[in-house]
Amino acid sequence: MNSVLSVKNLQVVFSGFKALKGIDLEVGDREIVTIIGPNGAGKSTLLDAIVSKSPVAEGKVYYQGKDITNKTPYDIARMGIGRKFQNPNVYNELTVFENILLALKGTHGIFASMTAKLTPQKKNKIIHVLEQIGLLNYASTPVALLSHGQKQWVEIGMVIAQDPKVVLLDEPTAGMTPEETYATGEIIQSLVHNHSVVAIEHDMEFVKQIAERIVVLHQGEKLAEGSVEEIQNNNKVIEVYLGREKIDVDAAA
Numbered sequence: 581m582n583s584v585l586s587v588k589n590l591q592v593v594f595s596g597f598k599a600l601k602g603i604d605l606e607v608g609d610r611e612i613v614t615i616i617g618p619n620g621a622g623k624s625t626l627l628d629a630i631v632s633k634s635p636v637a638e639g640k641v642y643y644q645g646k647d648i649t650n651k652t653p654y655d656i657a658r659m660g661i662g663r664k665f666q667n668p669n670v671y672n673e674l675t676v677f678e679n680i681l682l683a684l685k686g687t688h689g690i691f692a693s694m695t696a697k698l699t700p701q702k703k704n705k706i707i708h709v710l711e712q713i714g715l716l717n718y719a720s721t722p723v724a725l726l727s728h729g730q731k732q733w734v735e736i737g738m739v740i741a742q743d744p745k746v747v748l749l750d751e752p753t754a755g756m757t758p759e760e761t762y763a764t765g766e767i768i769q770s771l772v773h774n775h776s777v778v779a780i781e782h783d784m785e786f787v788k789q790i791a792e793r794i795v796v797l798h799q800g801e802k803l804a805e806g807s808v809e810e811i812q813n814n815n816k817v818i819e820v821y822l823g824r825e826k827i828d829v830d831a832a833a
Contacts, residue, residue, distance in 0.1 A: 581608045582609050583608060584607055584608065584609050584745055584746055584776045585606075585630070585641075585642070585643055586605070586642040586643075586645075587603055587626070587629075587630065587640075587641055587642075588640045588642070589604065589638065589639040590602065590605075590626070590629055590636060590638075590639035590640075591603075591638040591639050592622075592625055592628075592629050599800055600625055600626060600629065600800045602639065603802055604802065605626070605802075607746065607778055609776060610773070610776055611777075611793070612769070612779065612790050612793075613778045613779070613791075613792070613793050613795060614778075614779050614790065614791045614793070614794050614795070615796075616781060616782070616787060616794060616795075616796055616811075617796055617798055621798050621800070622797050622799075623750075623780045623797055624666070624750055624780065625800075626797070627748045627750055627778070629641070630656075631656050631657070631663050632651055632656055635650055643661060644745070657742065660743070660744050660745035661748065662742050662744030663739070663748040663750075664735050664736055664747070664749045664750060664752060666751045666754055667754075668731040668732050668735045669735055670735050672722070672723045672724040673724065674722065675719065675722055675723070676715050676718045676726070676734055677706060677710070677720060679737070680734075680738060681702070682738070683741040683742055684705060684742070685741065685743045706741070709740060709741050712737065712740065713734070713740075713767055714767065715730065715733055715737070727760070728755045728756065729753075729757060729761075729763075730760075732755075732756065732764065733763075733767065736749070740771065745775065745776065746775065746776045746778065747771060747777045748779075749778070749779040750780050751781060751782060752764055752768070753765075753781065753783055761785075761786050762789070765786055765790045768790050787808070788808050791807075793806070793807065794806060796820075798820050803816055803817060803820060
């Protein structure tokens with residue numbers, strides 16, 4: 581595998597508690613990797629450690645072969661790793677277009693972004709992002725008037741407007757309707773033309789829609805890794821989740 585993002589023996593410790601106990605993860609170029617696991621498995625902590633929101637106690641994080649372990653979150657974002665958190669972090673009082681404008685790579689600060697000349701290149705970039713997230717017709721709409729799912733899409737757009745090589749998504753469908761969830765899957769699948777994607781999810785039907793490879797975490801360790809079919813039939817995963825003969829793809833992960 582031609583890895584864009586590589587995690588080696590990653591360990592994160594909080595006040596003596598090992599939240600991650602030696603995780604290995606490889607993410608290929610333009611690949612979708614989904615991470616599932618029970619609450620407290622270490623899923624969000626793993627993404628936090630990759631972008632230095634949580635300090636790495638031991639192990640290494642490599643981006644395009646370069647050691648980025650414990651570099652500043654700003655430096656990691658500038659290198660090409662974008663992160664979306666669980667709750668939408670958007671500017672409700674601004675329009676959808678303005679939110680994407682603020683996020684454009686090379687743009688710094690609200691005042692500078694809003695007063696800088698909007699070049700044809702920037703405008704075309706914003707339009708392209710809005711098309712990707714399905715909100716071109718809402719460009720002039722204040723974000724406050726959007727549905728919860730649409731606000732999630734705006735934040736995904738703000739991440740990809742920064743031109744990251746790797747996009748990290750933490751529960752991108754949380755609180756969405758089934759229709760919004762399916763549309764989010766289509767958005768994520770479209771991203772792999774130019775980005776690698778790592779997504780944490782609890783909705784197994786959604787995981788089944790987007791997953792190329794699934795990584796299962798449990799109590800800070802990697803429990804299993806494989807295709808949807810392999811994970812559904814993995815005895816260790818079945819025992820942790822349901823204790824039944826086969827994982828129900830409609831059950832929460």
